[in-house]
Amino acid sequence: MPMFKKQRQIIVLLSNMFFAGFSLTAQKLIPPPITNENWSKPYEAFRIAGNLYYVGTYDLACYLITTSGGHILINTGLASSVPMIRSHIEALGFRFSDIKILLATHAHFDHVGGMAEIKKTTGAKMMINEKDAPVLADGGNSDYVFGGRGSTFEPVKADRLLHEQDTVRLGGMQIIVLHHPGHTKGACSFLFDVKDEHRSYRVLIANMPTILDQTKLSGTPDYPDVANDYAYTFDALKKLRFDIWLSSHASQFGLHGKRKPGDGYHPGAFIDQKGYDAMIDDLHREYLKRLSDK
Numbered sequence: 001m002p003m004f005k006k007q008r009q010i011i012v013l014l015s016n017m018f019f020a021g022f023s024l025t026a027q028k029l030i031p032p033p034i035t036n037e038n039w040s041k042p043y044e045a046f047r048i049a050g051n052l053y054y055v056g057t058y059d060l061a062c063y064l065i066t067t068s069g070g071h072i073l074i075n076t077g078l079a080s081s082v083p084m085i086r087s088h089i090e091a092l093g094f095r096f097s098d099i100k101i102l103l104a105t106h107a108h109f110d111h112v113g114g115m116a117e118i119k120k121t122t123g124a125k126m127m128i129n130e131k132d133a134p135v136l137a138d139g140g141n142s143d144y145v146f147g148g149r150g151s152t153f154e155p156v157k158a159d160r161l162l163h164e165q166d167t168v169r170l171g172g173m174q175i176i177v178l179h180h181p182g183h184t185k186g187a188c189s190f191l192f193d194v195k196d197e198h199r200s201y202r203v204l205i206a207n208m209p210t211i212l213d214q215t216k217l218s219g220t221p222d223y224p225d226v227a228n229d230y231a232y233t234f235d236a237l238k239k240l241r242f243d244i245w246l247s248s249h250a251s252q253f254g255l256h257g258k259r260k261p262g263d264g265y266h267p268g269a270f271i272d273q274k275g276y277d278a279m280i281d282d283l284h285r286e287y288l289k290r291l292s293d294k
């Protein structure tokens with residue numbers, strides 16, 4: 001019965017292809033479970049200071065900087081946050097399609113999950129530190145903590161690689177990139193000035209050097225220098241002076257203690273060098289403790 005044999009072969013072949021394709025897709029994108037409901041909980045968009053706006057979720061901070069040459073978006077939250085970010089930007093009276101530059105504080109799925117979709121929709125240029133670029137390009141599979149289990153977010157190839165002290169320019173805005181490795185190899189903070197009708201503000205969007213439970217400060221073959229990188233980052237962060245302090249998570253800079261829903265424009269609420277210094281000191285103590293436990 002050669003006919004049947006052939007048919008059976010085709011069926012086996014097709015089902016193999018199906019399962020191969022299925023497992024390939026499954027391997028391709030496995031977002032870690034969302035353990036913090038504040039990550040996807042809605043929050044209202046608002047003007048922080050001058051041309052800087054908060055467009056993130058309740059806890060995953062996303063920042064929009066508007067300029068005459070288009071907009072800069074820093075961080076996207078989860079992949080599922082994109083419709084919320086879009087409606088925030090539109091509610092503020094800006095066009096989503098005017099986003100020209102995408103930046104990220106670090107390449108983890110809770111901050112870059114929506115980059116691929118936003119880049120596709122807007123054609124914006126993705127710029128990220130050279131050491132986080134490979135992680136962004138494989139959807140987090142090469143991350144030194146979360147990696148090795150497939151992609152946790154949709155991969156994005158960077159258009160420009162950033163380094164310590166590089167400047168990102170758009171429509172008169174100048175953003176200084178500060179490389180603060182440890183949390184990821186290419187984690188970055190951003191320093192820039194915005195102004196309103198009263199004054200100008202120096203803004204720091206800090207990638208706070210928190211240490212994941214799984215991180216081995218004794219080093220691993222793919223990140224032997226992790227402890228030294230953290231030490232460098234603490235030293236660098238302690239030297240920074242600014243007016244407004246923001247970070248990757250709203251909880252880190254105390255957004256919900258500093259502002260309530262419905263509050264009007266009040267940049268002064270976010271002027272907090274003292275709170276920043278105290279948190280860096282706390283994190284540094286935790287680092288030293290972890291280092292002595294290692």
Ligand SMILES: [Zn+2]
Nearest residue numbers: 106108110183
């Ligand atoms: Zn992270």
